Amino acid sequence: MVHMTTTVTTPADADAVRFDAVTKSYGDVRAVDGLSLTLRPGETVALLGPNGAGKSTTLDLLLGLKRPDSGTVGVFGTGPREAIAAGRVGAMLQSGGLMDEVSVRELVRLACALHPRPYRVHDVLAHAGITQLADRRVDKLSGGQEQRVRFALATAGANDIIVLDEPTTGMDVSARQAFWATMREQADQGRAVLFATHYLEEADAIADRVLVLHRGRLLADGTAAEIKARAGARKVSFDLDELRAGDGGAAAGLRRLPFVTALDVSGHTVRLQSADADATVHALYGLGLYPRNLEVADLGLEQAFVAITAAEEAKAA
Amino acid sequence: MTGPRPAPTAGTTTTTRATGTTPAPATTYATTTTYATTTTHATTTTDTGMTTNTGTTTARPTSARNPGTAAAGLSSLALVKLEIRRTLRNRKFLFFSVLFPALLFLITAGGENDGATVPDSGLSVPAYLMVSMASFGALTAVLMGNSERIARERESGWVRQLRLTSLPGRGYVLAKTASAAVISLPSILVVLAAGGLLKGVRLDAWQWLALTGAIWAGSLCFAALGVAVGYLANGDTARPLAMILYFTLSVLGGLWMPATTFPHWLQTLGAWLPTHAYAGLGRAIELGGAPHAKDVVLLVAYFALFAAGAAWLYRKDTLKA
Numbered sequence: 001m002v003h004m005t006t007t008v009t010t011p012a013d014a015d016a017v018r019f020d021a022v023t024k025s026y027g028d029v030r031a032v033d034g035l036s037l038t039l040r041p042g043e044t045v046a047l048l049g050p051n052g053a054g055k056s057t058t059l060d061l062l063l064g065l066k067r068p069d070s071g072t073v074g075v076f077g078t079g080p081r082e083a084i085a086a087g088r089v090g091a092m093l094q095s096g097g098l099m100d101e102v103s104v105r106e107l108v109r110l111a112c113a114l115h116p117r118p119y120r121v122h123d124v125l126a127h128a129g130i131t132q133l134a135d136r137r138v139d140k141l142s143g144g145q146e147q148r149v150r151f152a153l154a155t156a157g158a159n160d161i162i163v164l165d166e167p168t169t170g171m172d173v174s175a176r177q178a179f180w181a182t183m184r185e186q187a188d189q190g191r192a193v194l195f196a197t198h199y200l201e202e203a204d205a206i207a208d209r210v211l212v213l214h215r216g217r218l219l220a221d222g223t224a225a226e227i228k229a230r231a232g233a234r235k236v237s238f239d240l241d242e243l244r245a246g247d248g249g250a251a252a253g254l255r256r257l258p259f260v261t262a263l264d265v266s267g268h269t270v271r272l273q274s275a276d277a278d279a280t281v282h283a284l285y286g287l288g289l290y291p292r293n294l295e296v297a298d299l300g301l302e303q304a305f306v307a308i309t310a311a312e313e314a315k316a317a
Numbered sequence: 318m319t320g321p322r323p324a325p326t327a328g329t330t331t332t333t334r335a336t337g338t339t340p341a342p343a344t345t346y347a348t349t350t351t352y353a354t355t356t357t358h359a360t361t362t363t364d365t366g367m368t369t370n371t372g373t374t375t376a377r378p379t380s381a382r383n384p385g386t387a388a389a390g391l392s393s394l395a396l397v398k399l400e401i402r403r404t405l406r407n408r409k410f411l412f413f414s415v416l417f418p419a420l421l422f423l424i425t426a427g428g429e430n431d432g433a434t435v436p437d438s439g440l441s442v443p444a445y446l447m448v449s450m451a452s453f454g455a456l457t458a459v460l461m462g463n464s465e466r467i468a469r470e471r472e473s474g475w476v477r478q479l480r481l482t483s484l485p486g487r488g489y490v491l492a493k494t495a496s497a498a499v500i501s502l503p504s505i506l507v508v509l510a511a512g513g514l515l516k517g518v519r520l521d522a523w524q525w526l527a528l529t530g531a532i533w534a535g536s537l538c539f540a541a542l543g544v545a546v547g548y549l550a551n552g553d554t555a556r557p558l559a560m561i562l563y564f565t566l567s568v569l570g571g572l573w574m575p576a577t578t579f580p581h582w583l584q585t586l587g588a589w590l591p592t593h594a595y596a597g598l599g600r601a602i603e604l605g606g607a608p609h610a611k612d613v614v615l616l617v618a619y620f621a622l623f624a625a626g627a628a629w630l631y632r633k634d635t636l637k638a
Contacts, residue, residue, distance in 0.1 A: 063481060067636070084481060091481045097474030101403040113395035114482040153478065
């Protein structure tokens with residue numbers, strides 16, 4: 001595990017969220033594996049990872065919906081349940097259902113009544129952009145509209161942290177943008193925002209800080225730019241006629257290409273990964289070689305994680 | 318998310334985080350808070366003046382952050398109210414819990430002046446069936462209503478969503494039970510009214526009151542059973558399971574008709590069912606006495622059993638969710 005930012009030592013009671021060596025397993029599967037992390041008040045943090053990385057379990061642990069097998073979870077210096085009971089945490093989960101047979105307004109009114117520090121129903125509706133839907137029955141809403149109602153429930157009162165599990169799932173581009181604009185307002189009011197996502201771009205655009213989770217472990221903790229630089233490896237593939245001709249010099253030249261992190265030659269097809277694909281390809285031409293069917297592509301988050309993991313393991317060995 | 322967006326009218330909290338190695342708590346809240354007041358929150362009206370620029374430890378509106386049990390109880394009340402409102406909106410449910418028992422009573426109770434009595438009971442047929450059907454109606458309201466709703470809402474994730482609010486864990490079950498109890502009252506009253514007004518059942522004023530109270534209180538036993546079924550079954554199996562229990566309990570317990578036509582062993586079994594004790598409460602009152610100790614004890618024992626089962630299943634579900 002590598003921390004890219006300087007760890008700021010803050011007293012425990014100033015931490016919004018604190019995980020200490022938290023482990024949670026389902027049968028043989030370790031969903032969360034010795035996770036330690038700290039969120040500070042007012043931070044906007046993305047929890048980034050591929051499906052199955054343990055994001056949802058991490059959020060469930062944070063919200064007290066699941067209990068850790070070992071380790072401790074603290075929210076504003078208390079347990080998660082206490083923090084929620086005190087109205088300090090607002091959450092929007094994918095798995096969160098809605099009460100049916102009631103109107104949107106009735107449901108939001110309930111959420112406000114249940115919150116120890118509620119906002120006015122009218123404002124909550126307006127804020128979530130569902131004023132026009134207020135008199136609609138909850139069970140008659142589309143998926144995107146339901147998401148907005150969930151968001152309204154999560155922001156019914158003055159929380160100190162808002163937790164969102166892949167909140168923009170099912171939203172179109174403009175809804176996504178509007179959603180994040182609203183979220184930024186929340187962050188600007190000094191609340192911490194923690195959201196899980198598997199889009200690096202979303203983390204990049206929104207978060208001050210990105211936590212990369214992979215197989216239940218914290219793989220990286222830094223700014224989006226730092227994470228991007230690490231996950232930014234690209235794959236390059238091409239065919240070389242020189243290899244078919246048995247040119248030993250060409251094969252040797254490939255091994256000298258700069259920024260290459262992985263090289264695979266099979267027949268006359270070359271596949272490689274590069275930390276700087278532009279420089280690698282430029283050097284390839286510089287060797288006097290003529291690659292055909294040249295393709296340069298993003299590694300994709302999943303593969304980037306594997307690459308980072310491999311690098312970490314190599315470093316540890 | 319595109320609607321007009323007034324600046325949040327309440328709770329604007331500015332947080333300044335002192336970074337570095339400040340030994341004092343690194344958080345300084347300059348808080349000017351005007352919370353929206355609702356009838357349910359007497360504790361949070363106006364918290365102002367939490368300003369500080371000295372960097373010292375800041376007081377927080379702790380009272381607002383640690384709602385007392387009274388506030389928690391009030392918030393449960395909001396859920397109870399909404400539960401009742403939505404149930405009253407459900408016509409199908411109202412038909413089966415309120416109108417159906419009354420109709421069944423009117424059809425089966427026979428004529429006003431038949432003078433027929435139910436063997437071994439000392440009661441006229443209308444009086445006997447009035448208690449049966451009032452109990453049956455209350456049973457329907459609390460058992461069928463609770464079980465299916467809870468199972469469905471666990472499946473849809475609404476129960477999970479509620480656990481992200483300040484509502485105490487038990488609040489959901491309590492709200493369900495309380496609202497079912499409110500809904501069961503009309504079922505009882507409609508049947509009793511039909512008995513008194515249309516079928517010529519004559520009782521003293523205290524008997525009418527005691528009857529209503531006893532049948533209402535007794536229905537709590539089945540409300541607990543409904544909660545247990547809701548946590549035992551899933552959205553698909555809750556209804557069949559509740560139906561089986563409902564028919565078995567109603568028929569064998571003698572709610573629909575006297576169980577005298579059943580084989581002896583089945584009657585013996587039926588006599589130990591909670592529904593038998595339940596109907597027994599009302600019949601004893603109709604005869605001018607207090608409910609039999611055996612019936613009361615049996616009903617309390619069943620209530621304890623169902624409530625314990627419901628609590629156990631609830632805890633299991635909470636750990637899993």
